[in-house]
Amino acid sequence: MLTVAVLISGTGSNLRALLDAVADPEFPARIVVVGADREAEGFAHAEDYGIPTFMVPFARFATREEWGSELAEQLDVWQPDLVVLSGLMRLLPADLVDAWSPRIINTHPAYLPEFPGAHGVRDALSAGVVQTGASVIIVDNGVDSGPILAQERVPVLPGDDEHALHERIKPVERRLLIDVVRRVATGDLDLAAVSASAPL
Ligand code: GAR
Numbered sequence: 001m002l003t004v005a006v007l008i009s010g011t012g013s014n015l016r017a018l019l020d021a022v023a024d025p026e027f028p029a030r031i032v033v034v035g036a037d038r039e040a041e042g043f044a045h046a047e048d049y050g051i052p053t054f055m056v057p058f059a060r061f062a063t064r065e066e067w068g069s070e071l072a073e074q075l076d077v078w079q080p081d082l083v084v085l086s087g088l089m090r091l092l093p094a095d096l097v098d099a100w101s102p103r104i105i106n107t108h109p110a111y112l113p114e115f116p117g118a119h120g121v122r123d124a125l126s127a128g129v130v131q132t133g134a135s136v137i138i139v140d141n142g143v144d145s146g147p148i149l150a151q152e153r154v155p156v157l158p159g160d161d162e163h164a165l166h167e168r169i170k171p172v173e174r175r176l177l178i179d180v181v182r183r184v185a186t187g188d189l190d191l192a193a194v195s196a197s198a199p200l
Contacts, residue, residue, distance in 0.1 A: 001028060001029065001030055001185070002028060002029040002030070002081045002082060002181070002184060002185035003029070003030055003031075003032045003078075003079070003080045003081045003082070004018075004022075004029050004030065004031050004032065004080055004081065004082045004083075004084055004181060005031075005032060005033045005034070005035060005075055005078055005080035005082075005083050005084070006018065006031055006033075006034045006035070006083075006084045006086050007034075007035045007036065007037075007071075007083065007084070007085050007086065007088040008034065008035075008036050008040050008042040008043075008086050008087050008088060009036060009037055009038060009040055009087055009088050009089040009090065010040055010041060010042060010087050010089070011040075011041045011042055011087075012034075012040060012041060012042015012043070012044075012045050012046075012086065012087065013042075013170060013174075014086045014087060014107060014170060014173055014174050014177060015034060015042050015045055015046070015086045015087070016042070016045040017174035017177075017178065018031065018084070018086065018174070018177060018178060018181065019031060019045055019046070019048075019049050019051070021178045021181075021182075022181075023049065027182065027185075028182060028185035028186055029082075029181050029182070029184075029185040031046075031049075031051055032051070032052070032078050032080055033051065033052050033053065033054060033074075033078045033080070034046035034051055034052075034053045034054075035053065035054045035055065035056065035071070035074055035075075036053070036054075036055050036056075036088075037055075037056060037057060037058040037067070037071075037088065037089075037090050038055070038057055038058065038059075039055065039057075040055075042087070043055075052078075054074045056070045056071045056074060058090055064090075064091070064093050065093045065095070067090075067093075068092055068093035068095065068096040069093075069095075069096075071092075071096060072095075072096050072099060075100070081103065082103050082104070082105065082181070082184060082191075083100055083103065083104040083105070084104075084105055084106075084107075084177070084181065085104065085105065085106040085107070085139060086107055086177070087107070088106075089118055091143065092139065094141050097139055097140065097141050098141070100139070101138060101139055101140055101146070101195065102138045102147075102191040102192055102194065102195035103191060104138070104139040105136055105137065105138055105139060105149065105180065105191075106136070106137050106138075106139050106144070106146070107134070107135070107136050107173045107176070107177050108120055108134070108135045108136075108137065108144050108173075109121050109132075109134055109166055109169045109170070109173060110123070110124055110132050110133060110134070110135065110169075111131075111132055111133025111134070111135060111151055111152075111153060111154075112135040112137060112144055112145075112148060112151065113144075113145065114129075114132070114133075115127070115132065116143050116144035116145065117143055117144065120132075120144075121162050121165050121166045121169065122162050124156065124165070125156065125160065125161075125162060125165060129156060130155065130156055131153045131154065131155050131156060132153075132154055132156055132165070132169065133151055133152055133153045133154050133169070133172070134151060134152055134154060134169050134170075134172040134173040134176055135148055135150070135151040135176075136148075136149045136150045136151070136173075136176045136177055136180045137149060138191060138194065138195055138198075146195075146198075147194050147195055147198040149180050149189065149191075149194065150176040150179060150180050151176070152172050152175075152176060154168055154169050154172055
């Protein structure tokens with residue numbers, strides 16, 4: 001059984017979908033802990049399922065590195081097989097990424113490498129594209145630049161604003177994320193092999 005830690009910053013709707021999926025006894029993974037960099041609304045979903053939570057408030061640390069080392073200590077307590085960033089809106093320090101990659105994955109509301117960064121949906125709308133997408137990647141030390149594990153196109157519709165488009169992207173993200181976690185758990189998807197074969 002693959003054990004998973006999920007890190008969030010916000011509402012955690014994608015976390016909720018993953019929690020619902022892993023509640024199926026046939027699903028080959030379990031969420032062991034949910035962490036956040038702030039008092040995230042999404043903790044409520046973890047509490048619904050009796051999953052432990054931890055918070056490492058970014059604002060309480062002088063540097064990103066100090067914040068990251070506290071986060072790393074928390075992850076070490078739980079020793080998950082996989083870390084899922086599901087809306088964690090912080091760049092992780094390099095030593096934490098180096099310690100966990102390729103066993104750390106991220107969801108992103110755009111068709112990477114298009115529109116990386118914190119405003120993937122807004123940036124797609126500003127660019128006037130007719131389609132954007134959703135991606136699941138291995139986290140590396142760039143900004144949303146790691147090897148792509150799954151992605152799918154989502155149309156931009158006339159009249160879309162950021163909220164409407166993001167709400168259309170999220171169900172796709174959820175489906176991709178759940179499928180990636182399942183494939184990692186069953187061994188169908190070998191993160192180390194994907195990472196080793198990725199172009200430098
Ligand atoms: C998701 O769309 C996720 O991909 C995005 O934040 C949202 C979180 O939604 N993450 C990023 O943009 C990271 N660059 P949720 O809290 O409702 O799951």
